[in-house]
Structure formats: structure tokens, C-alpha cells
Amino acid sequence: MKLSANLNFLFTEGGKPISERIYMAHGAGFNAVEIPFPSSELEDVLQAKESTGIQIGLINISLGKFNPIKSDSKFGNGSVPNNQENFKKELKDTIEFAKKVRCT
Template sequence: MLQFSLNLSLLFTEKPLIERFEAARSAGFDAVEIQFPYSLSIEQIKQQLAQHRLKLVLFNIDADTLLQGGEGLAAIPEKKAQFRQAVEQTLRYAEALQPKAINILPGCCFDATRKADYVATFKENLLYATERFSHLGITTVFEAVNTQDMPGFLIASGQAMVDILAQLNHSGLAMQYDIYHMQKMGEDCAGFLAQHLDKIGHIQFADCPGRGEPGSGQVDFEHLFGLIERSAYRGWIGAEYRPTNDTLQSLQRWQHFR
């Protein structure tokens, strides 16, 4: 049986973040994820999770300027100290909230001549964070993002993630596979999932090309979700899309997959 979580950073955005927990439970879900939860205190989040009987299954390490058009944090050689401070912040939240996974966004490199240095820094930081989180029983994941939405993104394919996993070879590290981003890059998502689900710690989805809910674009979710359900994958599948109308209407479009 598939396990779906709702991403509260993109869904129910007509409400303040602290009210979206209740909205997710009222919509019939028992798990949520948040891109960056740090605008809420640990105690606020714990209270909401307890009150509404929810699991928080995933959130991200701070990515600095990434969502504002900058390069981010995890791969910039000059920001290693800042990245480690971000890891400590995330550790405080992770120890209290016990997510299944913590995601690290590689970020962008706008100077192609520095890409090798950025990749090396990212791998060093990724291994550092994985070591810090693994003793809590939390999987560290990292994500490839399409370069149409984010030009210069450092990791932009499933194969690039597979290569990094092989190079770092840490049992606490896995991929976060985002169907929308990889479909946008022209990847054969079904083929990749069929081959590499054992290396994936978390899945996210949105339709493509518009990043709306399933049924708003061209992705064959019936095939992809069926493939996942028949596999040995037992992780969470995060709804990380931008509703084409309001969130509740968007959820109705893919209720039959649950």
C-alpha cells in the first residue's frame, strides 16, 4: 500500500503554516513534510503533530539563498562553516521531531569553471551531515532538480545521484527522487524507479510541465504509482505540487491512488 505525505510548504498555502497541519488531517492524511520548518519553533510543531495525530516524515536543511535565486548553501566552498551551523540547527529539530529523512538541496553553481570544486564540497558536506544524522536513525537524502526551473543546479539527473551514492558508500545516505524534476529533464522516470528504488529514501511528485496535481499534466501516475506499489519500496511519497485551483479540489483529482 502506498504511503502519501502532504508537503505543507506548497499545499494549503491560503492558510498560515501553523494551520496547515489541521488541514492535512482534515483531508484524511496522517503524514506531512515541510521544506523549511524553521519559521516555527520545535514546540509549535510538536504540539501540532500531537494534536492532529500526524507524522512529520521529512524536512530540508536550510538552503540559504537558493529559493531567492542564489546558489544555496551545501556546495559552496566558502560556506562550509555556515553549512555546519545549518546542520546543527536541523539536528535540534530532528532530535525532537524524529523525521524519517532529512533532505539536502545541492544548490546551484553559476560559474562553470568552479563546478568541480562545488561538487567536491557538496560530497564532503553531504557525508558530514549523513554522519551527524545517522546516529538518530534518520536517513539523509539529497535531490536532483531540473535546470529549466533552476539554471545551474549542481545535480540534475538520477544518474548523477547514483554516482554520488556509489562514491560516498554510506548506509545512512539515499536519494530523494522527485518525479516532476526528472520528468522535466526528460528522464525515463519509470525505468529509473524500476532499477533504483532500493537506493531511494523518499519520493516526491507533481505533474509536468506545470508542477500541478496529478491529472493536470502529462505524467502517467497510474503507471508510476503502480510500479512503486508492486516494488519493495516502503517509504513515503510526498505530494509536492502547486494546486491548479485550491488544495482540496486538487486532492480530489488523485484520491483514487490512495
């Protein structure tokens, strides 16, 4: 069995960036992680991945303008009527990011 640390929920203390959480997951014995879409951290994520040898097995697509506090907020771009173009852009960006970090 292979385990992967979901960095949406693990190693979140202090609001650390995803790249630092990769190092923490590796230090805790994980050899794979799942990450949110950290578009501004590409180089740092690549460095952490290469330094640790950890695999990135899943990348979540952006939720768009979802706000869990507002009752009229819609969850994710894919579920909002007439928002297909935003969803397509987020999907394309996520796929490109996944390719760059060699998501398995």
C-alpha cells in the same frame, strides 16, 4: 502505499504557518507530512503533531541565502564554495529540530 503531504507546496493559501498546514493536511486525510525547516515554530509544530497524530517524515534543510530573483544567488548552503561552515550549522540545526519533533 503511504502518502505524505509536502507542505512546501500544499495548503499554502494565505501564507499560513507550517503548524496550521499540519492541521489542514490532517483534515484532508493525510497521516504524514514533509516540512521546510520552520525554526521559529517548534512548539506550534509539536502541538499540531501531537494533536493530530500526524507523522513528520521529512524536514528540508534551510536554503541559506538563496534568492531565486537574483542571477548571482547560489542555491543552498551546500552548493556554495567556501560556505561549508554555514552548511554544517544548518545541517546540525535541522537534525536537532528533527529530533525534537520526532521526525520519522
